[in-house]
Amino acid sequence: MRTALIVLRKDLLLELRGFETLPAMVLFSIVTFVIFHFGLNRSTIDGQLAAAVLTVTLLFAAMLGINRLFVAEREQGGFDAFLLAPVDRTALLVAKAIALFIFLVVLEVIAVPAFAVLLLGPPIGRVLPGLALVLLLGNVGMSVIGTLVSAIAVHTRARDLIGPVIGLPLLIPALIGTARGVGPLLAPHASGSPPAKWLAILALYDLVFALLSYAVFDFLLEDQ
Amino acid sequence: MPVPPSTYGRGLRGLSLATIATISLALVLVFFYAPLDADQGFIQKIFYIHVPLAIVSLCGFIFGGLLAIGHLRTGDRRWDMRSYVAIHMALIFGVGALITGSIWAKASWGHWWVWNEPTLVSFLIVVLLFATYQPLRFAIEDPMLQARYASVFAVVAGAFVPLNFIAVRLAQQYVHPRVLTLAGGNLPGSMRLTFLISLVGITLLYVTLWKYEMSAKNARMQVRRLRRTLLGDDAVPGYGRSAAPS
Numbered sequence: 001m002r003t004a005l006i007v008l009r010k011d012l013l014l015e016l017r018g019f020e021t022l023p024a025m026v027l028f029s030i031v032t033f034v035i036f037h038f039g040l041n042r043s044t045i046d047g048q049l050a051a052a053v054l055t056v057t058l059l060f061a062a063m064l065g066i067n068r069l070f071v072a073e074r075e076q077g078g079f080d081a082f083l084l085a086p087v088d089r090t091a092l093l094v095a096k097a098i099a100l101f102i103f104l105v106v107l108e109v110i111a112v113p114a115f116a117v118l119l120l121g122p123p124i125g126r127v128l129p130g131l132a133l134v135l136l137l138g139n140v141g142m143s144v145i146g147t148l149v150s151a152i153a154v155h156t157r158a159r160d161l162i163g164p165v166i167g168l169p170l171l172i173p174a175l176i177g178t179a180r181g182v183g184p185l186l187a188p189h190a191s192g193s194p195p196a197k198w199l200a201i202l203a204l205y206d207l208v209f210a211l212l213s214y215a216v217f218d219f220l221l222e223d224q
Numbered sequence: 225m226p227v228p229p230s231t232y233g234r235g236l237r238g239l240s241l242a243t244i245a246t247i248s249l250a251l252v253l254v255f256f257y258a259p260l261d262a263d264q265g266f267i268q269k270i271f272y273i274h275v276p277l278a279i280v281s282l283c284g285f286i287f288g289g290l291l292a293i294g295h296l297r298t299g300d301r302r303w304d305m306r307s308y309v310a311i312h313m314a315l316i317f318g319v320g321a322l323i324t325g326s327i328w329a330k331a332s333w334g335h336w337w338v339w340n341e342p343t344l345v346s347f348l349i350v351v352l353l354f355a356t357y358q359p360l361r362f363a364i365e366d367p368m369l370q371a372r373y374a375s376v377f378a379v380v381a382g383a384f385v386p387l388n389f390i391a392v393r394l395a396q397q398y399v400h401p402r403v404l405t406l407a408g409g410n411l412p413g414s415m416r417l418t419f420l421i422s423l424v425g426i427t428l429l430y431v432t433l434w435k436y437e438m439s440a441k442n443a444r445m446q447v448r449r450l451r452r453t454l455l456g457d458d459a460v461p462g463y464g465r466s467a468a469p470s
Contacts, residue, residue, distance in 0.1 A: 146256055148380065152373055156363035166360060166377070169353035170384060173391035201391060216376045219296050 004086040007095035012102065014072065021068045022103055028138060029061040029111040033118045044121035051182035054115055058108065058135075058173055059142070059168075065103050066146035067163050069096055070154040093147060093217040100143035108135055120186065127185040130194040137202040138178035141209060145170050148213045151220045162167070177202040236432070243432045246425040250418065267331040270324055272419055275427035276392040278321035278347060284314025284430060285354055289382020292375035299380035304371040305469040307378050309437045311357055313430060318351045346392035357465050361468075371469055388435055442470075 015022060036053050037043070045053060073079050082092055112131070116124040124131070146167060153163035181198035186192060254272045261268035288311035295303035325344060330336045338344060360377055364370040451460045 121268070152360070152377060155369060155373065156360065157365065158363050162356070162360055162363050165356045169349055169356070172349050173388055176391055197394070203396060205387065205391065208383070208387060210317070212380055216296070216379055219372050219376050222372065 001091070001094075003085075004094040004098070007082075007092060008098050011095065011099040015099075015103070019099055021065050022106060025061040025064050025103065025107050026110050028064055028143070029057045029107065030114050030118075032057045032060065033111075035116055037119060042119075046121040047099075047187040048179070050120055050186040051179045053119065054112070054186075055120035055138070055175060055179045056102050056114075057180060058138075059171065061107055061111070062100075062104055062142050062146060063164050063167065065100060065107075065162055066142075066150045066167060067153075068143065069100060069134045069147065069150040071159075074154050079221070089218050089221045090214060092221065093213060096150070097147040097213075100146050101139055104139040104142060105136070108139070108222040109200055122186060122188045122190065127186075127190050127192050130185050131182060134178060134181035134194045134199065134202070137199060137206060138174055138181075140206040141174035141177075141202060142171060144206065144209045145174070148209075148217070148220075153218065173205050174202065177205060232435050232442050236421075236435055238438065239428070239432050239435065243425065243428040246421065246428055250425040253418040253421055258415050259412070267328065268327045272422040274321060274324035275326055275419070276423040277317050278343075279423065280426045280430045281314045281317035281321055282347075283427075284310055284317060285350065286382045286386055287384075288314060289378045292382070295371065295375040296379065301368075301371050301469060304375055304443060306438065307375060308361075308469050309434055309441070311354060311378060313433050313437065315351070315354050315357070316352070317426075317430060318339040318347070319420060322348065322351060343389075343395040346389045349388055349392065350385055352383035353384060357381070367469070374469075400414065415467075 014020075033053070035133045036057070040049075040053075069081075073082070082089075112124075112135070149163055149167040149170065152166065153159040177198050181194045181202065185192070185194055231332055250272065254269050258272070260266060260271070288307045291303055291307035295301070295307060325347075326336050329338050329341075329344070357374065357377060361370050361374050364373055448460060
């Protein structure tokens, strides 16, 4: 666990010093909102349509982060150094997944208010806790699956292509859960509590993929 | 290195004959024994091909995942080849199921594709996911690495199959006829018999094709190895970059 924290600290420091990934994700999502405004030709949206625009934008922004996740390790020899160190390999999975999770939370802290200002019709204040809950559960799924997919894709020749192509189908159930959970919250006169069914499905999906990633991650790190 | 003799060819002739016999019997039953469906008429008979194809293809994906576990546990590349062939075959069956399903949907519901149909949609997602299996393999040059990463993918994707079906089904209402329920379904006896024999026939077809492919790949590898031993390493050109295990 200590190893994971050290690697996580390194990743966050790198991001703080370099500002490579996060600003790109944030800008991407805001530009996408503008594109949706013109594509839909609507000045405000609500309900399931709003949920779809929000979750799909976040998903594609997350894809940017997922593609970058292991690039530094690959290019700067971080994988070799990690394998040389006498530490548990799962620590890298934990650290990268938490780093991605933090990226996604920061992204949402900026992108969700931007969405509320730019596109969303109904007021967002009352549903904010429920929205945060659904998005956090969705983030867990995205960061676990994203880390796994990124670790697979980083060793391929066309990693920018392989990552999304594998990742998007795997993330469809998480996307369904998030979009259907968010939908009722963004409806006009929403009650403010997300549907429990979708929270349970998201949590179950997160749990299964966390265990699965934990089981197979070692094989992705063996000596190249 | 002593080469273990191939066992994939054993029993292949009997299996092939059994497959031909079962599929012929199934076709005879489909056309001459099973009654015409009261609603859908003749087009309903595609169901005897479509549903077994879909079931066998999904089982084939999961089978490929289980074989990949064998590769990850033992590190023996033959498990990877088995998993590769299983997924390859299942993908072909899956495309067949999508096409036959589309024909049925057009005839029965009037549209080539129906989105509010969970079984169809989740099947499409699974096929799309497994369609990335070969591009993934092709993008990794080192054969050892390719085998290991492909196995990890196969395990994850195999586990994804049932999860995805649960998620998509919960998201939508049923339109698909629930033919195979735990309660035994609502098929009349003659239809159920025909369906079961078709299912057995398609399963046998899958197993036979899997064995044929395995024995062909195995024979090719042994020929290459013999040529290397007899003629020297330089006389036999290496494989080009390939998505298939070799």
